Amino acid sequence: MSDDNNQKNSNKANTFEEINKLRRSIKDNIDSLKKDINISLESFKNKIGTISSIEKVLKTTTKTFLDYYGQFPSINTEVRNKISIEKSNLITSITKFLKNIDLEIMFLYISILKMLEVDLVKNFMDNAFDIIKNQTHNTVFTAPDTQVPDPINTFYGLSVISEISNFKNIEFIDLQTIKQYIQLELSYFNPNALYNNYFILNSVNILKKRGLLVNLQKDEILEKLSNLELSKIENYNLISDTFYFLCSIILLNPNGELEELREKYIQKLKNFTSNLDLNQLTIIEVSQLLLIISILNITDEEKELVFKLLDTIINTTPFFSSDMENKKFYWKEDIISLKVELKMLFWVLITILQYQELIK
DSSP: OOOHHHHHHHHHHHHHHHHHHHHHHHHHHHHHHHHHHHHHHHHHEEEEEEEEHHHHHHOOOOOGGGTTTTTTOOHHHHHHTTSSSSSHHHHHHHGGGTOOOOOOHHHHOOOOHHHOOOOOOHHHHHHHHHHHHHEEEEEEEOTOOOSSSSSSHHHHHHHHHHHHTTSOOOOOOOHHHHHHHHHHHHOOOTTOOHHHHHHHHHHHHHHHTTTOOOOOOHHHHHHHHHHHOGGGTTTTOHHHHHHHHHHHHHHHHHTOOOHHHHHHHHEEEHHHTTOOOOSSSSSHHHHHHHHHHTTTOOTOOOOOOOOHHHHHHHSOOOOOOGGGGTTSSTTTOOOOHHHHHHHHHHHHHHHHHHHTOOOH
């Protein structure tokens, strides 16, 4: 009898042990299942968050002319045919000045031909690299008459090289050294130097496309710019200063929400355009005004003004016309006049590139 009891007790203990094992196994499985569910939920939340972020970026990011520097696309054929340009004159316009042109003229000329989908002529390409090399020193770009690097010619040089060679087989410049130079310029960032800042930050953008990231104290620079009172800048010009200022903001913070700043400049713009006399503006100012409207994302609400401005830049100025021969400043005879003609056409084309969906 005692043996039977011991056997029963032993069986009972074994049963309890099995039950405990089963309970532990069930508990472990439940805990594991909970963990898996939590991980799945977290993963799902992250995916939803990522999708929302992507959607937000897609909604707030619009490709602008600032993204085209160094690799300009062509303007729609139907649209560019609306502009009065004597293309044969444009193409041969720099032939006479090949030994004297600088990086700025090269930049304007190449960018214009790219937007018009015109091939660069052999005579120009045969001389292009020698011209560029003459404006370099110690593997960086310099001003035409010095061996000192500067932000403006650095931008022109980077843009030109990007367009004609995509930085391949260029031994007389070094992108790392240029990057270091730009980094140095940014360490002395002056918010009042709007024109220089525009070129510095566009150079940063071009290098970024090449995988060369310049270290930016972005928040610090943005704060300096945000606190800037444009109207107190020396020789203040509402259109050009606002244009270069807003471009710098966009280049620093393309997806940022700067609603307060945006509203401030929308109001300034509306005050300015309420009694606008287009006859008082240059063709470049009209172009930059249109680009400001695009940057501020108020094209729809200012459509009447936009169409009026577009009509001005498309229909009032013929470019590289032979009828100018008897004028005092003629692009065919004077390199300064050539640069002015190229500048005007460049700003008109870059504006049309931005607005070509609206032009019919």
